[in-house]
Every structure is written in structure tokens, then in C-alpha cells.
Amino acid sequence: APDWEIPAGVISRAEQRNNTAVKMLYERFDYSVEEVESLLPENHRRVPLARRQAAILKISLALEDWRSLVPLQMLEERYQIHVGQIIALAEAASHLLTGLSQIALANDCENPIGELLEEYRFSVGVGLPVEMRNLHEQFGDILSRSDFGKLHARGLTEPRAFCDLTETDLSELFPNERKRELLTQRIDQLKQEVTMKPVASLAGRSLSMLPDRIEIDGAYEGDRYLVRINGLPVRLTGKSFKYLTKLAWSRLSQENGWIYKEDLEVGFNQARYLYRLKNEIAASYPSDWQIVENNRLGYYRLDVRPDRIKMNPENLKAFPDFELQQIADNLRTKPNSGGTLPC
Secondary structure, rough: OOOOOOOOOOHHHHHOOOOHHHHHHHHHHHHOOHHOOOOOOOOOOOOOOOOHHHHHHHHHHHHHHOOOOOOOHHHHHHOOOOHHHHHHHHHHHHHHHHHHHHHHHHOOOOHHHHHHHHHHHHHHOOOOOOOHHHHHHHHHOOOOOHHHHHHHHOOOOHHHHHOOHHHHHHHHHOHHHHHHHHHHHHHHHHHHHHHOOOOOOEEEEEOOOOOOOOOEEOOOEOOEEEEEEEEEEEEEEEHHHHHHHHHHHHHOOOOOOOEEHHHHHHOHHHHHHHHHHHHHHHHHOOOOOOOOEEOOOOOEOOOOOOHHHEEOHHHHOOOOHHHHHHHHHHHHHOHHHOEEEEO
16 A cells, blocks of 8 residues: 555664565565566666665565464564564554455455455464464464464364364363363364254255256346256355356266366365355255265365256356356357256
């Protein structure tokens, strides 16, 4: 933000004169620095940056380390900025990212840049990697940043993996007895929420079995997109409809039906959006059908046989997303790759 006032003491005259921030940039990100060079003066390696530019670059590097779980003591030593300043800078940056995210989403709610900015807002705001967002939502009121660092070092970034820890694992990670007690209570609570899935019924029919037919219709009805499951209308938001369509297309077009999470969407929010998709389906089609399979290796698959899936290429072609329009084209040109609804 051009009117953002750089906090006093963030960068010294010696650091500016020696171009310290630029040197740190090249030392740490030499392999990808081309992406940043366009934001800096052409002679930035020979002529020291202006104070404001140097300070912003230094702050950016510090916040990148902050969200990458670099220990606080190391941050203080590396950047000569005390913890209170780092937290204040993180809060300010998070506030700016919130505004940018809202502007992006207001202009185009389907634009992925809005979600990407929201991911960075979380990451910078709390000082954690993006992939730990779901874990932080469940345990952020109990665990400290250093606790999350221990979990990240063990590759534990998702609530499910954390909930599978044994009592011995918890004791090793968290010596504090009170903290372990709170964690155990929260884990038990989450496990109960997952297992309490009663078999639902609708109009006297059990809906606990796999669907006999899923129709990816795509008709636009009041800000929602139509899907039919066993003939019952289910109306999904644009994001959920896109996820379901890509899962259905993968089930039809791929030999085993699996789709990698990055092919669903780039980023770290796939699990969150799949959870939203399941909730939207459950609102109109309550059942204990799991909807999506997960092989724990980053791949997902729609839990239904390919011969039970039908798709409407005409409506998909009208969907405001290039990937779904490509699926529509494939359905038209490769009719053997999957069923289509009569137009």
C-alpha cells in the first residue's frame, strides 16, 4: 500500500547502504529471483535500494520466514527485528491481504486469485504454512506456533493424521500434561463427530446405498447449478459443482478414476472444498454415502460406478470456466468416454 508507513527501526542506514535486503534475496532465492526482479529497479544489484523499497523487501523476507515456521529467535537474529514488531508486521500484512482478497472475489467470485490471497492472509497472519490451515482451525486455540512447528517437522499437517497419534506420540510431542489433556478431549470430540453418521431416509426410502444414477446437468438455477442424484434435484454452488464435475469426468475418462488434488485445484484447499461439496449434497440428498474416496496419497475419486454417471455437455459448455468447457468439448468429440444426457 503506497500510504503504508514503514515502522521505525525496521531497517538501519547501514543495511540500506550495504543493500543487505537484496543480498539476502539472492542468497536465499537465487533459483527463482527472476519473479521478483521485475518489481525492482534495473540496477538494484549495483545501486542500493531506496529506504522504503529496502524496508519492504526486508519485511517480505522476514514474513516469508515467519510463515515458514522459522523459530522466533532465529528470526530476531537474522533480521534484527524483535518478536513484537514481527507480529505487528504480520497483522498489518494480513489486513492488506484481506482487502485484496475481498476486492478480487467481489470482481469475480470464481477467480482463483481471491482464494490464493485468502490462503496467504491466513499463513502470514498466524505464521504457519498454508497446508496447516485445517489443523489450525481445529487446534489453534490449544497449540502454539512452536507446537505446530513440531508437527510440521513430522509431516503432520492435517487433522486426520494428528487425530491418529497415539498417547505415546502425544507425550513425546507435548510434555505439558494440561495441554495433552485438552488435545485428547478435542481429538475425542472430533472423532465422535465423524463417526456419528446416522443412516438417513427421505420419503420412506433408505439413502444409505450408493446412488444408482448421478446426472451432472449444470442447469443454472438461482445462483446454483443443478445435479440430480437418483432423480432428486441437488443444487450446488459454482465451486462445488466444478469439483463434482471434475471428479465425475475423471471417473469416466480415467482407467481407475483417480484425480490428483492439484488437478482438482492448485493450492491447499481441496479438502476444505470437498467437505463443502459433501455438505451441499447432504442438504438435499442426506445419506451415509461417502461421495468421495481418498487414497491418502493426494488422490481423490468419486465413489460411484462410471456407468451410473451422466453429463450434459450443452450446459457444461455454458459454465463460466474453461476447464469445464473443455470437458464439454471432450464429451462431444469422444462420446465413448462417458455418458451424456439427451439435449
